[in-house]
Amino acid sequence: MSSVKALQKQLLAWFDHSRRVMPWRAVKGKTPNPYHVWLSEIMLQQTTVAAVGPYFIKFVHKWPTVQKLAAADLDDVLAAWAGLGYYARARNLHKCAGSVAHDFGGQFPAAVGDLIKLPGIGPYTAAAVSSIAFNRPAVAVDGNVERVVSRFFAIEEPLPQAKETLRAHAAKLAEDNPRPSDFTQAFMELGATVCTPKKPKCVSCPWQKSCAARKSGIAEELPRKSKPKQKPVRYGKVFWIQKKSKEFLIEKRAGKGLYEGLYQLPTTDWTENMKEPEGNHDARLRFKRFGADVRHSFTHFDLILEIWTAEAQKGFRPRKGKFVSAGDLENYALPSLMHKVVKMCLERKTA
Ligand code: SF4
Numbered sequence: 001m002s003s004v005k006a007l008q009k010q011l012l013a014w015f016d017h018s019r020r021v022m023p024w025r026a027v028k029g030k031t032p033n034p035y036h037v038w039l040s041e042i043m044l045q046q047t048t049v050a051a052v053g054p055y056f057i058k059f060v061h062k063w064p065t066v067q068k069l070a071a072a073d074l075d076d077v078l079a080a081w082a083g084l085g086y087y088a089r090a091r092n093l094h095k096c097a098g099s100v101a102h103d104f105g106g107q108f109p110a111a112v113g114d115l116i117k118l119p120g121i122g123p124y125t126a127a128a129v130s131s132i133a134f135n136r137p138a139v140a141v142d143g144n145v146e147r148v149v150s151r152f153f154a155i156e157e158p159l160p161q162a163k164e165t166l167r168a169h170a171a172k173l174a175e176d177n178p179r180p181s182d183f184t185q186a187f188m189e190l191g192a193t194v195c196t197p198k199k200p201k202c203v204s205c206p207w208q209k210s211c212a213a214r215k216s217g218i219a220e221e222l223p224r225k226s227k228p229k230q231k232p233v234r235y236g237k238v239f240w241i242q243k244k245s246k247e248f249l250i251e252k253r254a255g256k257g258l259y260e261g262l263y264q265l266p267t268t269d270w271t272e273n274m275k276e277p278e279g280n281h282d283a284r285l286r287f288k289r290f291g292a293d294v295r296h297s298f299t300h301f302d303l304i305l306e307i308w309t310a311e312a313q314k315g316f317r318p319r320k321g322k323f324v325s326a327g328d329l330e331n332y333a334l335p336s337l338m339h340k341v342v343k344m345c346l347e348r349k350t351a
Pocket of ligand 1: 148151152194195196200201202205206207208209211212213214219
């Protein structure tokens with residue numbers, strides 16, 4: 001196997017000619033903007049580069065600095081985030097912008113130890129921002145890096161148990177490298193574009209001569225993964241209340257937790273008991289069961305909601321929420337589950 005120094009040199013040389021242009025990435029030789037690096041890293045969690053591009057552009061256009069984002073109304077931030085999912089991230093993004101603006105004078109801290117204390121920043125994001133934005137030697141291990149490392153060393157231990165082993169091996173490869181910012185980006189880029197989950201393009205890989213999995217012909221089988229636990233299922237009802245004008249009722253979700261502060265169609269609680277909850281949203285309305293349920297998968301559970309519909313007669317005043325048209329929805333942060341129901345009901349899709 002080549003020495004670590006040689007491997008670093010090969011990866012950086014590959015990155016110098018293969019680096020993709022991204023709206024948040026500084027062009028070669030320019031200093032990265034920490035606000036852009038942080039914003040993109042938060043947006044990229046559990047989302048693809050292609051999906052994030054338009055959101056990133058929209059955010060930096062609306063809020064060109066972290067101070068501007070900190071001063072924005074949370075509802076506007078959530079509305080701009082709508083479609084990216086995992087809304088806790090957007091709420092933490094806003095909180096984090098507030099901390100940076102007020103506690104750090106609008107300048108992101110450079111050290112991992114300071115970054116990790118900010119809302120919504122975990123070990124991965126702290127390392128990514130510290131190394132990419134500030135050229136500090138921190139090792140950011142995302143799914144792409146885990147895949148490259150597990151293959152390069154042919155590590156058979158399955159994920160998630162192998163996480164620490166993979167981290168330690170990634171750190172060995174990154175140790176004392178001369179360009180931490182580029183190295184971190186190169187490592188991730190290699191996983192994203194060459195060492196891909198299916199059909200890795202080993203012939204284009206700068207590490208092909210030293211890669212253990214390629215030599216043994218098991219690259220595509222790695223990383224191994226433990227069988228996922230079956231997720232619990234939760235049940236509930238969602239209510240579509242429509243006026244003759246086609247406007248329908250939405251409301252702001254109260255309380256803490258999932259979807260906190262977002263808009264939704266009225267729903268019951270979601271419980272693990274299929275027969276509950278009983279009852280309908282408003283006794284003044286006559287609800288009918290829609291011909292299909294809506295299903296949605298969250299990280300920790302699957303959800304099945306019965307859809308119930310009712311016509312709101314002239315003069316009907318909801319106790320909570322407001323009637324909006326489909327065209328108004330872009331002004332409200334509605335999670336994708338709710339968009340699914342809106343689409344089904346507007347198109348009257350019953351299967
Ligand atoms: S040689 Fe193939 S399997 Fe090994 S790191 Fe490169 S792309 Fe991945």
